Amino acid sequence: MSSEASTIPKRGSGLKTIPKYFIHGFAFSIIFIVLVFVWALIFAVLIVIGSFIGFILGFIVLFFFLGGLNSFLTDLIWSIPIKTAWKSLLGHGFLLFILLIIVHIPAVLIEFIVPGLATTIVLFIFNAFIDGFVAKNVAGWWKKEGFEYAEEEKTPKGFLKKCVRCGREIPVASEQCSYCGAKQTEE
Numbered sequence: 001m002s003s004e005a006s007t008i009p010k011r012g013s014g015l016k017t018i019p020k021y022f023i024h025g026f027a028f029s030i031i032f033i034v035l036v037f038v039w040a041l042i043f044a045v046l047i048v049i050g051s052f053i054g055f056i057l058g059f060i061v062l063f064f065f066l067g068g069l070n071s072f073l074t075d076l077i078w079s080i081p082i083k084t085a086w087k088s089l090l091g092h093g094f095l096l097f098i099l100l101i102i103v104h105i106p107a108v109l110i111e112f113i114v115p116g117l118a119t120t121i122v123l124f125i126f127n128a129f130i131d132g133f134v135a136k137n138v139a140g141w142w143k144k145e146g147f148e149y150a151e152e153e154k155t156p157k158g159f160l161k162k163c164v165r166c167g168r169e170i171p172v173a174s175e176q177c178s179y180c181g182a183k184q185t186e187e
């Protein structure tokens with residue numbers, strides 16, 4: 001069935017993805033600023049109602065916001081459907097929260113060492129790429145099952161190989177079969 005494949009298909013790692021990372025990170029930052037205002041209000045109310053429980057609930061709400069926003073943006077920008085069950089959103093938001101704090105540490109340090117408007121602008125642009133990259137990859141962990149299947153349907157026949165175990169057609173660059181999970185050993 002499959003013809004001789006001479007080239008490895010480009011799997012979404014071309015130059016076109018770079019602006020998308022920026023758009024993802026930029027949109028994320030802007031919408032998040034708006035969401036933080038809403039969250040701050042909810043957080044304040046929750047703390048008034050029950051100090052410690054309110055504090056915990058406040059963070060849970062924040063993780064939902066983060067997970068929900070990033071699921072929405074990943075689907076919109078990359079056309080990757082993301083799981084939106086509450087457990088997924090919570091885990092997604094929590095991981096994103098932790099990773100975004102970590103990747104922002106160098107920027108905060110630079111801002112502290114070299115303060116100024118120019119630094120702020122440069123860092124904002126740089127952070128948008130970083131945030132977009134982190135956000136897209138974190139979302140990928142919660143992508144809906146069956147998505148890989150849809151991607152492979154679009155792969156031209158020449159870029160397909162047969163799985164070593166189940167024999168179904170998968171992209172030549174695959175290291176693992178998306179149907180049966182078998183590791184594809186090099187020929």
Ligand SMILES: [Zn+2]
Nearest residue numbers: 163166177180
């Ligand atoms: Zn297989």
